[in-house]
Amino acid sequence: MAGGNVGSQIISVDQSPLVDDNKENVEIHNYTLPFTVPGWYADAEQDWPGEARLMKVEKVLFRGKSKHHDIAVFESSAHGKVVVLNNVLQITEKDEFAYQEMLTHLPLCSIPNPKKVLLLGGGDGGILKEVSRHSSVEQIHLCELDEMVINVYKEFFPRIAIGLTDPRVTTYIGDGIEFLKSVAQGTYDAIIIDAFQQMGTLAEELADKSFLESVARALRPGGVMACPADSLWKDEFSVSDTVASCRKIFGGSVNYAWCTVPAYPSGMCGYMLCAMEGRPVDFKHPINPLNPENYGVDNGPPKFYNSEVHTAAFCLPGLAK
Amino acid sequence: MAGGNVGSQIISVDQSPLVDDNKENVEIHNYTLPFTVPGWYADAEQDWPGEARLMKVEKVLFRGKSKHHDIAVFESSAHGKVVVLNNVLQITEKDEFAYQEMLTHLPLCSIPNPKKVLLLGGGDGGILKEVSRHSSVEQIHLCELDEMVINVYKEFFPRIAIGLTDPRVTTYIGDGIEFLKSVAQGTYDAIIIDAFQQMGTLAEELADKSFLESVARALRPGGVMACPADSLWKDEFSVSDTVASCRKIFGGSVNYAWCTVPAYPSGMCGYMLCAMEGRPVDFKHPINPLNPENYGVDNGPPKFYNSEVHTAAFCLPGLAK
Numbered sequence: 001m002a003g004g005n006v007g008s009q010i011i012s013v014d015q016s017p018l019v020d021d022n023k024e025n026v027e028i029h030n031y032t033l034p035f036t037v038p039g040w041y042a043d044a045e046q047d048w049p050g051e052a053r054l055m056k057v058e059k060v061l062f063r064g065k066s067k068h069h070d071i072a073v074f075e076s077s078a079h080g081k082v083v084v085l086n087n088v089l090q091i092t093e094k095d096e097f098a099y100q101e102m103l104t105h106l107p108l109c110s111i112p113n114p115k116k117v118l119l120l121g122g123g124d125g126g127i128l129k130e131v132s133r134h135s136s137v138e139q140i141h142l143c144e145l146d147e148m149v150i151n152v153y154k155e156f157f158p159r160i161a162i163g164l165t166d167p168r169v170t171t172y173i174g175d176g177i178e179f180l181k182s183v184a185q186g187t188y189d190a191i192i193i194d195a196f197q198q199m200g201t202l203a204e205e206l207a208d209k210s211f212l213e214s215v216a217r218a219l220r221p222g223g224v225m226a227c228p229a230d231s232l233w234k235d236e237f238s239v240s241d242t243v244a245s246c247r248k249i250f251g252g253s254v255n256y257a258w259c260t261v262p263a264y265p266s267g268m269c270g271y272m273l274c275a276m277e278g279r280p281v282d283f284k285h286p287i288n289p290l291n292p293e294n295y296g297v298d299n300g301p302p303k304f305y306n307s308e309v310h311t312a313a314f315c316l317p318g319l320a321k
Numbered sequence: 322m323a324g325g326n327v328g329s330q331i332i333s334v335d336q337s338p339l340v341d342d343n344k345e346n347v348e349i350h351n352y353t354l355p356f357t358v359p360g361w362y363a364d365a366e367q368d369w370p371g372e373a374r375l376m377k378v379e380k381v382l383f384r385g386k387s388k389h390h391d392i393a394v395f396e397s398s399a400h401g402k403v404v405v406l407n408n409v410l411q412i413t414e415k416d417e418f419a420y421q422e423m424l425t426h427l428p429l430c431s432i433p434n435p436k437k438v439l440l441l442g443g444g445d446g447g448i449l450k451e452v453s454r455h456s457s458v459e460q461i462h463l464c465e466l467d468e469m470v471i472n473v474y475k476e477f478f479p480r481i482a483i484g485l486t487d488p489r490v491t492t493y494i495g496d497g498i499e500f501l502k503s504v505a506q507g508t509y510d511a512i513i514i515d516a517f518q519q520m521g522t523l524a525e526e527l528a529d530k531s532f533l534e535s536v537a538r539a540l541r542p543g544g545v546m547a548c549p550a551d552s553l554w555k556d557e558f559s560v561s562d563t564v565a566s567c568r569k570i571f572g573g574s575v576n577y578a579w580c581t582v583p584a585y586p587s588g589m590c591g592y593m594l595c596a597m598e599g600r601p602v603d604f605k606h607p608i609n610p611l612n613p614e615n616y617g618v619d620n621g622p623p624k625f626y627n628s629e630v631h632t633a634a635f636c637l638p639g640l641a642k
Contacts, residue, residue, distance in 0.1 A: 035358050035359075035361070037358065038356075040356070040373075049377075049398065049399060050376065050377040050378050050397060050398030050399030050400070051375060051377070051399055051400070052374075053372070053373075053374055053375075054363070054372060054373040054374075054375060055371065055372055056370075056371040056372070076371060076497070077370065077371030078369070078370060078371030078372055079371070079372070093512040094554070095554065097424060098638065098640075105456075148427050178406075204395070232581070233415070233416065233581070233583050241489055245580045247561075259639075260553070260554070260579075260580075260581065260587075260588060260589050261588075262554050262586075262587040262589075263589050265583075266581075266583040266588060267583050267587060267588010267589060268581050268583075268588060287350070301639070302639055303638075303639045303640055304638040304639050305638070305639065306638065306639060308636040308637075309636050309637070309639075311633075311636070312632075312633035312634075312636035313633075315629040315630050315632070315633035316582075316629075316630070317419065317580075317624075317625040317626070317627065317630045318622070318623055318624045318625050318626065318627060318630075319419075319624050319625055
């Protein structure tokens with residue numbers, strides 16, 4: 001399964017096959033919890049102590065280890081197929097589209113004619129599928145650390161992985177930070193960071209100035225960046241502090257948005273939207289609406305995103321600090 | 322603890338004391354689940370099979386049985402104090418305000434000068450606390466089935482139960498349907514139904530035309546009703562069908578809204594907002610904004626609600642059917 005596929009060019013390949021030697025009767029345990037429940041997967045995150053979300057497992061479909069990840073795929077009773085990466089829930093089929101559509105269209109609908117897009121992480125193809133709805137886009141660079149992620153999604157989630165078939169996509173397997181260093185200044189109109197494993201520690205990630213400075217360096221003036229951010233319900237998370245840090249790095253408008261994603265802790269996902277200095281960007285009022293008739297490589301319109309939901313995502317309740 | 326308190330008049334009293342004979346080392350089990358986890362409370366609802374939300378229990382503070390409910394209160398590790406009613410999670414201190422503020426201000430900020438308000442359920446006092454911010458309100462009738470709910474909140478949640486001290490409140494202990502029958506047609510400007518135990522079966526409740534017809538009968542022309550509704554993520558729930566049913570009964574504008582409440586299944590709570598025929602009501606654009614300086618009986622402004630969040634609550638993603 002490794003290697004290139006129609007429309008995408010894999011530059012550097014880690015030829016890891018889908019090793020699947022232990023899927024029978026294997027429980028998927030979360031080692032941050034002091035208990036296990038036979039037949040149920042328990043999702044718990046170190047950043048969210050004292051709580052866990054359990055899903056009934058119908059059948060474990062895949063277990064595998066790459067250089068970077070321990071990946072499990074199971075069929076759940078109520079949430080469709082579920083992917084667990086290093087013991088942390090990555091997506092459920094029931095709600096992944098909410099996360100993916102918002103992370104893609106919040107930045108791309110906020111600027112006129114995005115042409116060059118970089119996606120860091122996101123080898124599953126879900127973000128690529130959404131980018132494919134934007135006809136102005138000419139080049140999409142995907143930099144994914146772990147080729148096994150790509151292969152697992154191609155096998156078990158063809159409706160998500162279909163994003164990888166967009167002929168505008170070029171796939172690079174490797175480290176995002178290294179990739180950013182190799183890119184000329186001002187290359188991209190938009191950079192989307194689909195880094196699930198960093199969601200819980202985004203505050204620290206954002207404190208890692210050098211990473212975000214590399215992202216900013218790769219954006220053209222007026223270009224935009226989107227990445228997942230902590231939930232409004234997380235006690236230690238401060239929207240205003242995070243906005244202030246990002247504004248220093250990117251120089252243009254910076255906003256926090258959020259949407260409902262039941263599978264994630266507190267049932268929501270936050271996003272940071274950051275624009276470079278240059279032509280001003282008003283994230284809250286999208287100037288580049290989706291063409292509802294352009295499905296890109298998908299077979300239908302978005303299931304979650306629309307222009308109304310776009311604007312609503314930036315309305316913050318009083319608890320936002 | 323039974324009986325009247327400053328500012329509220331209890332008409333009919335069920336003198337149930339806070340029986341608390343078994344709080345030590347008692348696990349709070351949810352019998353819809355095939356497992357228990359010692360030291361953790363597992364919330365699962367019949368309407369949401371195949372999933373459960375677990376919270377670590379630090380200390381069980383109260384167990385009691387009234388004629389109507391089995392009530393448990395525990396201190397959790399991460400969500401403050403938690404109330405469980407008939408084995409179903411009712412509130413957590415961490416997020417109850419989001420639910421209460423939205424259920425109150427969505428209707429009351431949508432009509433000019435609400436004067437007479439009826440609250441069915443809501444003996445905890447949280448909705449009353451929010452109603453107290455509206456200076457136009459002259460009379461608040463609370464009809465609560467179970468006096469033990471009132472007493473438990475007074476003892477363990479004084480910051481929520483403070484709503485019961487508003488001198489405009491009159492408390493009736495009894496059945497809401499019976500109460501509605503005794504009320505003259507067109508009595509109220511607004512009726513708020515705080516019926517947690519019905520949240521999971523709201524579709525059926527709404528199908529129970531005679532109940533909603535009693536609510537409509539008690540409202541003046543142009544008056545409004547708000548109640549919890551199913552989550553957008555619930556497979557069987559249809560916003561458009563529910564809106565259509567309600568429109569037939571109330572005759573005026575009917576809208577679905579939602580907000581983030583991590584403790585509830587899928588991390589959100591839905592609301593139905595229904596207006597009687599009469600002066601048109603535009604729920605999405607509140608014409609009666611809160612006075613930020615009027616805290617009512619509370620000691621500060623709302624923690625969640627604001628006019629922006631009000632409007633955003635009505636923006637529905639594509640998945641709304």
